[in-house]
Amino acid sequence: MPDFQGYGWLLLDGLVLTVGVAIASMLGALALGLLAALGKLFAPRAGKILIEVYTTFVRGVPELVLLLLIYYGLPTLVQNTAAKAGYDLSLSINPFVAGIGTLTVIYAAFACEVFRAAYLALPPGQREAAYALGLNPVITFRKVELPQMMRYALPGLGNVWMVLVKATALISIIQLPELMRNADIAARSTRQPFTFFFAACLLYLAITAISMLGQARLERWAARGTTEAKS
Structure with missing residues (x-):
């Protein structure tokens, strides 16, 4: 048995916060x-262009850079802008809010x-009927x-969730x-990096394993009432 020297509770507290941040970020995403x-599907051309710029920018920039930009860069930008306008403003962003907000925007x-x-994969006959x-x-949409x-989106959204869970490690910065x-x-504190980092690995793996089981169950539930054509 590994000796956590009384720090096991710290890992459990961190696990609870990690799961909370991941769930809140996924719901927002x-x-x-x-x-x-x-x-992207129905907005006027200008709206489609703006959304395309947003998705391209966010998917093309590392998560860590965006996190630092929002947490450190945004308050500084606002303060400097206010100072030029003659206002003395002090602004800081709560780390919890910054973490959830950044992950939500990214994912x-x-x-x-x-x-x-998933929408494009729908048979057009459904809409016409x-x-x-x-x-x-x-x-019709609802x-x-x-x-x-x-039903079509669940596998892809499951992958988004898996990546998001791992990305929560970045908010430690x-x-x-x-x-x-x-x-x-x-x-x-204990000078046992292998013990605690390996324990963290196992906890992340546990979240992933539970998520995979949950995703498989959701996919079966979403597919109820459907039949596959047999050759």
């Missing part, structure tokens, strides 16, 4: 990603592409298209006491 996907860009691809029954576009979109940050504190 799903909502923002769905809106961005609908914008909404990936979720956007998943949702867009709904219109023939007299359903308006909003009800009652007919969205449930089917989720802004001093948020999540799993990686607490593992580092314990490792430095």
Whole structure:
């Protein structure tokens, strides 16, 4: 048995915060990603261009750079701008808010592409049949298209979740006491880096294993009532 020298609770506290940050960020990413996907599909040309710029920029810049830009760069920019206008302003962003906000913005860009691809995979006959029954576009999307979109999107969204969970380790750089940050504190205090970092690896792996089981169950639930053509 590894000797955690009384720091085991620190890892558990970090695990709880990591899971909380990941869930909150994923919920935000799903909502923002769905809106961005609908914008890419149906917005006027200017809106589509703006969303395309957003998704391209976010997917092309490392997560760590964006995190540092929001947590350290944004307050400085606001303070300097206020100073030029003659105002003495002091601004700081809560690490928890900065972590969730950054991860939400980043992974909404990936979720956007998943949702867009899922919508394009829908058979057009579904939409046409709904219109023939007299359903308006909003009800058609909510009652007919969205449930089917989720079935197509679940595998891709599962991958987004897996990557997001691992990316929570990056927010240790802004001093948020999540799993990686607490593992580092314990490792430095006890001089047992292998013990605590390996324990962190196992905890991340446990989250992944549970997530995979949950994703498989969700995919089976979403596929209920559907049949595959047999040759």
